[in-house]
Amino acid sequence: MDDIIETASPPSPAAHGAPAPAPAMPEESPLAMPAQKLYRFDAATERRPFARKMRAPWLSRLVTFGGGLALTVWGGYEMYRVIDVGGITFLKWALLVLFLANFSWIALSFSASIVGFLHLLFARPKPPEPPEKLNSRTAVIMPIYNEAPSRVFGALQAIHEDLEATGHGAGFDWFMLSDSTDPDVWIAEERALIALRQRLGPRARIYYRHRARNVARKAGNVGDFVARWGGAYDQMVVLDADSLMTGQAIVALAAAMEADPDAGIIQTLPLIINRNTLFARVQQFAARIYGPVIADGLSCWMGRDGNYWGHNAIIRTKAFAAHCGLPHLKGKPPFGGHILSHDFVEAALMRRAGYSVYMLPSLPGSYEECPPSLIDVAARDRRWCQGNLQHIRVLPAKGLALATRQHFVTGIMAYVASPLWLAQLLIGIVIVLQASYIRPEYFSKEFALFPTWPRFDAERSLELFIVTMAVLLAPKLFGLIVALFDGPTRRGAGGAIRLLFSTLFEVLMSALLAPIMMMVHAGHVLHILFGFDTGWEPQRRDDGSVPFKSIMRRHRDHVILGVISLVAALLISPSLAAWMSPTIAGLILAILLSWGTGLKSVGMAFRRIGLLTTPEERAPPPIATRANALSEELASEGFDKADGLRVLHADPHFCAAHQAFLPPAPHHARGDIAPERAMAIAKLGEARTIEEASAWIQRKERAALMHDRALIAVLVRLPAESSAGE
Template sequence: MDLSRQDTRETPAAEIRSGSALPFRDALPPEAPLAMPVQDLARFDPATAHRPGVRHAAPWAQRLLVFGLAALLTAYGAWQMYQVVSVSGGVSALQYALLALFTLNFSWIALAFAGAVLGFLVLLPGVLRRAAPDPLPSGLSTRTAVVMPVYNEGTARVFAALQAMHEGIAASGLGAHFDWFVLSDSTSPDAWVAEERAFLALRERLGDGARLYYRHRRRNHHRKAGNIADFVTRWGGAYDHMLVLDADSLLTPECILGLTAAMEADPDAGIVQSLPLIVNRNTLFARVQQFAGRIYGPIIATGLSAWSGRTANYWGHNAIIRTRAFAEACGLPDLGGKPPFGGHVLSHDFVEAALIARAGWGVRMLPGLPGSYEESPPSLIDVAVRDRRWAQGNLQHARIIGAAGLKLASRQHFATGIAGYVASPLWAAQLLIGLALVAQTAFVKPEYFTSEFGLYPVFPRFDAVRALQLFGLTMGVLLAPKFLGLVLALLDGPVRRACGGGLRLVLSCLIEILLSALIAPIAMLIQSGSVFQILAGRDTGWNPQRRDDGSIPFADIVRRHRWHMVLGIVAGVSAFAIATSLFLWMSPTILGLVFAIPISWASGQLGLGLALKRAGLLMIPEEREPPAVLTRAGTLAAENAARCLDEADALEALHADRALAEAHARMLPAAESRPRGAVETEHVLAQAKIVEAETLSEARAWIAAPKERMALLHDRALLDRLARLAP
């Protein structure tokens, strides 16, 4: 439906009460359709690809450094492990299994190490020279849509961030080049109406020239990917670019303008991705993540950008995209079969980057562009909920990695994403096999009379000295990216001072390493469980991410982690029974599992995180000297929270405010056609209940199910009946 053709008569000002809906204007601009054909993953014709105007050389030297160094490290580690297990002169089947698992796992951390080394080498000269930032553009020649998909989010934060970014761009004098869209997929009736109230109020505050729009989809088909595709096919033709955000995204005006200028300067670029840093986090777990992302993240992202070149990755948000290139190349097909491996593409961002690169467009990263921010879940359990969805999406890429025409780097991105989750059960299997071999060494008697002739019995033994050296090498490779990030932060005077000085910075890194080491075995088992569930055919839902600071009920923590604790106790007792040295070697893993419940509880504690903050630990520069957009967004969020939009009942809000009810009705999407005789149960129930209800309180009590309320909120006739009920 084209809402620009609807009746836009404004409600008289006398009807607008404090905190209520404001005079209605068009919620959406005229549509500008853009075709987005579904892509064929089995076939691709290179003749249809975009032909760059300038030849862009691939970064082969950087790739040789990263993959060559990773291969050499892996070969050396595998050889050392072979020496460890073959000291007795023979290698058993279990020892070969241990060798194979070690090689796979070591290759994963070796690649991360090599990428971090490259990132360190790229960033070091800039830190030493203190190079000045690139100047901001004085003008733009294109139009960009800033799109923020939302799904049952808190409106106070979402619309505060949107307003802060909008004000920053308006102050730059380049606001006419940007339109702002809130693309709602919310399935909660209260969240939907709260979004509309916040939208109408914000647009009134910003004025007629705000270029702010709101759209709610009746059905969240294909989730976020479908949400963006719906925007592209309906309005994409009016915009050269779209800047895709998440509900927790916050970008400085300098970052938004920098991304737009980079896209304008590179006509062969399809996606330009910034590096989002975590901010505004205060629980213990979230502060650890925030600190790690700020100190270690840049060297990892810079290394990835350096070897990827123009076939980099896309993380689904805080990136600018050439709209027509995206429409032509990124129509996602449904995969055959049922979820978790079939159905719509869950982790769409990796796939969209691969498809747009296949179509001849560049996918670039700008990790050095400051001012790109996001938030993170507040506790270990919250991360696990999100991680379950990511695990399914990444493992689903096993069906896409072989798609026709993909660039080699794109296939590597898929492989890295898959390995990131497969690594957890592989590490768990390596620990179990290692434990079994040590138990065999301690308890199994040597076989004196084997099928093969030999003068001496074969004892299952290990080379303890080599094993210790290999353990040191593994830890060094695993922790090196953290130490390289620390070195860069110590060399960077402003960053070092903003983190509390050199001593506090080092202490913060040690705290992060300790907490990460304790959390690692818990995360390993959680991810292993996710992988096994996916392989068993269990689909995940799409629950909204909890972004607020706060703890989870202790009973839920015990329920989630009780088996982790039991497994830790069993592993500790078994290791101690076998050998004290084995117990000491496994102590980090054992401690993390045995204390899984208190660790998970502590992870979501606001008090612990704030205590470290008061001590100047786990600090990041954005806390010492917050950018103006962060401060402004925080102030606006507090003001929005005071309006209590998120606490309001949808039916009560619409009944109490006629202006809001009229605006809601005008913003409704077109009614869906249905075959005669086919009815929706929820709609029929809502209709029957609202017709019988005589008061608002009866309607609220009877129509309590969210789906029934959503059916009512989509029906203008039922909304009219609601408005005529007695209070």
Template sequence: MDRVIEERGAPRAAGANTPEAMPPEAPLAMPAQPLRAWSRDQARPRARPEAWSTPWATRAFVGVGAIVVTGFGAREMYRVVEVGGVTVLEWALLALFVINFAWIALAFISSVVGFFALFGRAALTRPDLPEKLTSRTAIVMPIYNEQPSRVFGAVQAAYEDVQRLGFGDHFDCFLLSDTTDPDVWIAEERAFLRLRELLGPDARVFYRHRAKNHRRKAGNIEDFVTRWGGAYDHMLVLDADSLMTGHAVIALAAAMEADPDAGIIQTLPLVINRNTLFARVQQFASRVYGPVIAAGITVWYGRDGNYWGHNAIIRTEAFASGAGLPDLPGKPPFGGLILSHDFVEAALIRRKGWAVYMLPRIEGSYEESPPSLIDVAQRDRRWCQGNLQHSALLNARGLHPLSRYHFLNGIFSYLASPFWMFMLLCGIALALQSKFIRPEYFTDEFSLFPAWPRFDAERALTLFGVTMAILLAPKVFGLLLYLLHGPSRRAGGGTIRILVSSVLEVILSSLFAPIMMLVQSGSVFQILAGRATGWNPQRRDDGSIPFSAIVQRHRWHTALGVVTLVTGAAIAPSLVAWMSPTIAGLLLAIPLSWLSGHLGSGLALRRLGLMLIPEETIAPEIAVAARANAAALAEGGSDDAEALVAIHQDPNFFAEHERMLPAAPRRPKGAIETDRVMAAAKLSDAEYLGDAVAWLTPKEKTVVLHDRALLALLARLPREAPADRIEVAGASQ
């Protein structure tokens, strides 16, 4: 036993000669910001007021245009239902239609602005590199139970690309782990040490693991800012599925240096590396339609924009002084920790007097998307709660009007689903009323003519066509710009394949839409009923979901589709025709969901040249490098680790793990930590490593890996079972 301890003690001195996992701390205060107390004198003065312009004309065009289009839709819908008088149900249908129509009218007018902003120009550009930089930027990637080889491979690719371009002295990379799975945590540490070996001891790549993921991702970033933020002028925030070229990273830092009033500069990340059917639909839509939508909001948002939480550069001073998040009063889901923190951080930074805007045309900003419909639904549940939570922030003092609009926009992005559902139910109720309830043709009020419950069918058909045109217009605008750009058109498979892909995307999106309508409506109702959500890691791979889980998730959607079809057929065939896209999506919910995560279907489309994007035809060098790095790290065993075995069998790694642990907090006398007591008891009873692996729960294992005293107990255990236990086991067999 003494020999084992001596073996593990010897390498520690050698390990101390390697660089620390984190640089020296440079604290920066980040106070929580008040929501109910604010005065204008608390905002900073603008450094360059002459360069600060507000696009009033464009905002007027968007506002007036949305009102005019909505007014036209409301008038036409009123004329549809007012034949013979308007009943209570018809008024409800009209109100719901106007709410939904206003939503698509605003998107339509915004896309018109984006179309003219990009017409004759490439959607993406590669800015010239600056001659020099004077600032220091931290590239930070918060991670939570992710596959280590993927995230470390992506960071390695970005770091090496920046180094290759000659700006490496201005950028440090930080992997900020909130991982709770002990096996993944140890795999992260092994991947980090392997990455340090590959990049050399002078590499400015760092890793920190938090023992408790307090305040989730927002708390993870806040912890970095308050402990190390003082050493950096900016931080470039990435998600675990983000990827950015060195050129884009440097361009963002140069843009921050050039604009001393900028607080956040957001890029438009394109979706890449996706292969399942659903993910390829999203990837194609992001590449073809995304730029025109982003260009539109960029123009009329101006310097009062929003932040999506990743692939953006933030001035550290602005974030620390203005974006400290308070907890909301009350209990979850509407109170407590702010979930969708990025919108709130943008609003608070803008309130402080900093500009928040987007540079959507910077080439080289990428992300990935969830692989299936169910994965999107799981992520959407958390986003739904976070966005609805913003209702408590609408009356916060001092916010810019557009910041309040961003909150409202996010809220309605989820309320739109139940509004749509209620509108469909109103239509069904009106059809039932006209068929089965005897109408009162002559009311108590004097009238020469009866009040017939009728619709103007011809006008209704026209309005339907107008609504579909407005709904699809942003996609048409994006498609036209895409086809007019020769390099994109050729790399995307040519005009015919792109057109076929666009039609296929519209069909599939139309079928997926009613499923998501019910999913989001269910999330809204659950949140209104007081049910909060958890924080589950996002699935990133292209693997399919078991069919039994799909059936369980969508069986009620299918049943509702059957009921709607039977009810509609009993009332009127025209009702079935009107609701056919919705009915079809619900009836096919189970096979559609299965197909959405099916890898073979997505790859088959790729082989046919459909749903193809230029970044697949000519893969970005940064994506190729990230995949190669991830494969090399995976082959080196970075992902495969039983935590206790990995740390026990490698004395050097044992020493490095201990070095990366923070100082143990002082435990109050008499305070008993159940998991620690149980872990200590089990380690004391264990006769060899296998006992510890078999007996310790994941929570107890995590406690052991955080506790130097318990690690010493683990180190004393022999690797193999005692000979007498082996003999007994053999005899029993």
């Protein structure tokens, strides 16, 4: 077999009468991208902005942080008065500290939403005007990882067509950056690329690069592109696999970057579209109605010290290469290794270098999707949780702006808040249980005939609970008011009455789902704190329901905890059961909620009666309609499910193109034997037909074969069927 491998020569395109395929990628234009040092930074090296002074939005920050602090101090004082009845015990102090941590979190969100609410009502920013001319060169890149090729290539074609219609297409090149580890998906991506080039014609500069080893995941994928091809482009627009952006939006980002030499990253506010399950429709509605208020408040206070969410944004390429190379953190995962939530850190390093990072929340035409079920969100959040907790090690980095550190704290608290909330609930239960059943073991320091029993000021406690709920729900109310006053949004949501009912239903669903997510996030945090690393699985982006057995297995502990909590609360105090009823109800109904909200049929029923609708759903953006049609067309041609080995065997023209796309073969030292390649060689030697080869060669062995021109030459010479008598 070794002799066969050595003498096999790959077929050339000319041998099949076909022209040589266009190269997968353009000529390389390297940029140095050194890894940055987090804990060493010389402020004298910071770039001086062209603008004389970057004015910080002090008024917005004063209202946001000053208001949040004032509200937290008031809430802490009221909570102290609630527990300061009959003396304060250790458990009461613990309850106060946990309350302050959780209340400060929602108080800050409340203050920021006030800023966004007032800004949208009285000073709503206008979208930027389209430019007459662009002088820069922009790369539009879409990193992909084991996605359905019909979806991502359909979306890319729709975006390309829409941008060409603006008349500015000459300044843009398009790149699909694949980190796919499934060899059949890899082959499907290449077939989709060839089909896309044929549809768009030879003038379309559509490129594709597949990495054999996906080092450092998405950050490594983008970094590899910048280091090898980034020198040819002034800036790059980064898309996710579920992103859609109109041509006008991309052109506006490029024009904004050209007009602002201080800008390093400009982020858009993507709207959620294309969602059909009830769970996803609830998220879609909430993001559309409440999201603008929250995002506008965030944009107001952070100014040019903003953040980056990893997609639907434009980045100055040379600045990114010079200052945003991510270091490896010392130690092993989950807290060591490569940085998972790279976007926050890249924004921090860009800002540290003296470039601005800011958001254009009023720019229309930026879209994304969200996971279709609670199970899918939990899987995604596990990876996000690890990435944000990893930022604890980045938080003390030198030279970071104060606002940047706040972004890190916000991301960390998004997940740490859940175990803090759970601990607050448990301590509250223990205190009530202690007062009802357990003989106290603590006495006041002064002489007393009776022990100090743990008691609360019930009336003040109720008032504080009402205020807490008001602070928690206020951003939703602000978003509703803005939507009611905005004619297109109000009509797009089905009118004022349907908008009100949709909001009430969303609030109810959020209240029921919140305790489930509390337990999920608390589990993620504990899992990571105990040293378990998360994997990197592709997100499920369709609207298919999760098998009921999987839902039961995932949520059975939540249901058991809910039942135990209900029984315990009733035994301790009926008033405690009433106080905990929203949490208990969400946990007991966890399986039914997760199953029901993950069904497409339930979501579509709400759509038919006009609830949870958004303007983008009633009048879909043309680019979304076009992308969906193209995706269906590609899927119908069988790109997503084809067997890669059979495709290489059956289509010599594609086989030649695939080999032309491969990088030069790496040098193999004697004795350096890759197990997957060795197994592929052995199985190819035993296989008498392509049927046997396809059945025997496993996933990793397929990948090794598809990277090896000599093994491909052996594969294509296998007969399709066994000869007679064999």
